[in-house]
Amino acid sequence: xxxxxxxxxxxxxxxxxxxxxxxxxxxxxxxxxxxxxxxxxxxxxxxxxxxxxxxxxxxxxxxxxxxxxxxxxxxxxxxxxxxxxxxxxxxxxx
Numbered sequence: 001x002x003x004x005x006x007x008x009x010x011x012x013x014x015x016x017x018x019x020x021x022x023x024x025x026x027x028x029x030x031x032x033x034x035x036x037x038x039x040x041x042x043x044x045x046x047x048x049x050x051x052x053x054x055x056x057x058x059x060x061x062x063x064x065x066x067x068x069x070x071x072x073x074x075x076x077x078x079x080x081x082x083x084x085x086x087x088x089x090x091x092x093x094x
Contacts, residue, residue: 003076005044008056008086012038012066013079036065037093038082047086056086063093 003011015037040062046055058064070088074081 011042
């Protein structure tokens with residue numbers, strides 16, 4: 001990946017939205033809700049606090065949950081990504 005986030009920003013690639021419900025009902029594109037789970041594809045170096053660099057607490061490949069309306073959507077190549085601040089990441093999925 002050629003996108004290098006700055007500061008405490010993280011580049012996320014969203015999971016695909018569910019195509020069908022558990023009972024087998026097909027969900028049309030217009031009714032799909034944007035998933036809040038994503039995989040981390042790039043991480044910035046961190047942010048400075050009191051002159052000391054604090055690294056970001058997630059790493060590439062981590063699965064995370066982030067705030068619903070957080071971040072900036074971008075398209076790079078044929079993929080779509082979301083760039084968020086570390087503070088917009090709510091949890092890591094293990």
